[in-house]
Amino acid sequence: MIVSLASEVTVLRARLDTCERLLVAAKVLAPGAIDTFSPDEAAQAERDGMRQHTLNKVFRPLQEAALADLAAASRPTVATEIQV
Amino acid sequence: MSGIAESRAALAHPMIAVPTHDELVEQLFVRDLKLFVGQTLEPAQQKIAAQIVPEVAASGSNSPVDDLRHRMQSFESFTTWLSLKRESQRQLWAAVEDCVERQADQLEALAAVDAPKGTVTLDADFAAPDYITRGDIHLMPGGNAHDDGSVLQGAVMDRGGAVYMLGRNGGMLNDLRGHTAMAHLLTVAPDIRPARILDMGCGIGTSTVPAAVCFPEAEVHGIDVGASMLRYAHARAEHLGAAVHFSQQSAERTSFPDASFDVVYSCVVLHETSPEAAVNILAESRRLLRPGGIAIHLEVPLLHTLGDLWQELSSELEAQFNNEPNWRGALTADYGQLMRAAGFADIRVGYQATAFNGRTAPRKFGEASEGVFRSWFVTSGRA
Numbered sequence A: 001m002i003v004s005l006a007s008e009v010t011v012l013r014a015r016l017d018t019c020e021r022l023l024v025a026a027k028v029l030a031p032g033a034i035d036t037f038s039p040d041e042a043a044q045a046e047r048d049g050m051r052q053h054t055l056n057k058v059f060r061p062l063q064e065a066a067l068a069d070l071a072a073a074s075r076p077t078v079a080t081e082i083q084v
Numbered sequence B: 001m002s003g004i005a006e007s008r009a010a011l012a013h014p015m016i017a018v019p020t021h022d023e024l025v026e027q028l029f030v031r032d033l034k035l036f037v038g039q040t041l042e043p044a045q046q047k048i049a050a051q052i053v054p055e056v057a058a059s060g061s062n063s064p065v066d067d068l069r070h071r072m073q074s075f076e077s078f079t080t081w082l083s084l085k086r087e088s089q090r091q092l093w094a095a096v097e098d099c100v101e102r103q104a105d106q107l108e109a110l111a112a113v114d115a116p117k118g119t120v121t122l123d124a125d126f127a128a129p130d131y132i133t134r135g136d137i138h139l140m141p142g143g144n145a146h147d148d149g150s151v152l153q154g155a156v157m158d159r160g161g162a163v164y165m166l167g168r169n170g171g172m173l174n175d176l177r178g179h180t181a182m183a184h185l186l187t188v189a190p191d192i193r194p195a196r197i198l199d200m201g202c203g204i205g206t207s208t209v210p211a212a213v214c215f216p217e218a219e220v221h222g223i224d225v226g227a228s229m230l231r232y233a234h235a236r237a238e239h240l241g242a243a244v245h246f247s248q249q250s251a252e253r254t255s256f257p258d259a260s261f262d263v264v265y266s267c268v269v270l271h272e273t274s275p276e277a278a279v280n281i282l283a284e285s286r287r288l289l290r291p292g293g294i295a296i297h298l299e300v301p302l303l304h305t306l307g308d309l310w311q312e313l314s315s316e317l318e319a320q321f322n323n324e325p326n327w328r329g330a331l332t333a334d335y336g337q338l339m340r341a342a343g344f345a346d347i348r349v350g351y352q353a354t355a356f357n358g359r360t361a362p363r364k365f366g367e368a369s370e371g372v373f374r375s376w377f378v379t380s381g382r383a
């Protein structure tokens, strides 16, 4: 899973790099325009939201597993099972 | 360099490593991941613990925190949460190291300050104490004493701290602890005009520069164990316009003569040492004070003030998963007793309200913690 994800991200990076180079060659972007790009406040807020969204989506199963454990811990029968 | 959300000129001090577009996004991601771990996953574990605490209480165990931990371990989400906690911290340093290494030359050039006001004195034969070399504190690769002749370990430490502060007000100086120590000093001695001040365990000088800011007339010293950190601390202080004398020494036993300081303080150092070292550091702070001088030792809130079993367990896990060598020792100590044993008078033990500027902050010191980051544990005494 992680291996194929890493390979996907590598392909994506290369393709993005190609786009940047072609845009610079076509004089649509100045060289370094992306590296020196600074989002304004509204854009920054949107990007913060995007990042949060991705994070919550990717790690949602962990949160769900914790809630399932919580439900189990709240059941009295289980509570006796884990007595040590 | 211009454009990216933090250009060097816009920063509080120019020594800090500045991320590129991608590096900044990565650092923001790690910060958010750490927040997710702490604010989404951890509260679920806290609720699970709340279900289990009555069983722990009923069992009458004499180490209830260990008992709680043992029971929590039967839940897979508990161990997953802990792994992610550790991994996100490791990821933080990996991201920061890339960013620092890329601009190594630029940082070295910035560190070569012309006509400095302060100094840095390194000791090639210095042997760092075991508790420093045994594990990498905060999981920072190489640890505090790491040295390759450059300023880079210091730069990594500074940038790592800054990641926590991204997007917050107050800049990246990370100097609240130093200012809070100075606020305590001015609370107990409002008219003090110290001639010489020492910061023990100064790191990259975040806690030291506030002494120079609050007492511009004083001669300010800072000591720590790592040469790279100290080189960086020196450059950073110079860029901030503060005259500080840094030297590589152990706070357990320094080379300064008896009674050579008016004020000696430390900020969040004791929990990174050992119980024996903490005793030695208090004693050394007493030895260095002239009669009537004041020692201040600031720490994170003590464990018993946290009040419940889960808080105790979670702070113990923080210690273990973030490599804090003396967390329990330093945060369960009886400081009144330790300070008396070190020979101090006028001993105070309590909480000082967090100060942004030690000079102008409200002089608020009391018995109770106002919560993590709103106040700091402080013990002080007079020689």
Ligand SMILES: C[S@@+](CC[C@H](N)C(=O)[O-])C[C@H]1O[C@@H](n2cnc3c(N)ncnc32)[C@H](O)[C@@H]1O
Pocket (backbone or CB within 6 Å): B129, B132, B144, B174, B177, B178, B200, B201, B202, B203, B204, B205, B206, B207, B223, B224, B225, B226, B249, B250, B251, B252, B266, B267, B268, B269, B272, B273, B277
């Ligand atoms: C958490 S940092 C705090 C740095 C700074 N005081 C602050 O508040 O930002 C603790 C520092 O104490 C230093 N330290 C630990 N034991 C020491 C010792 N025996 N002598 C000098 N420094 C020590 C560590 O190297 C580390 O830099």
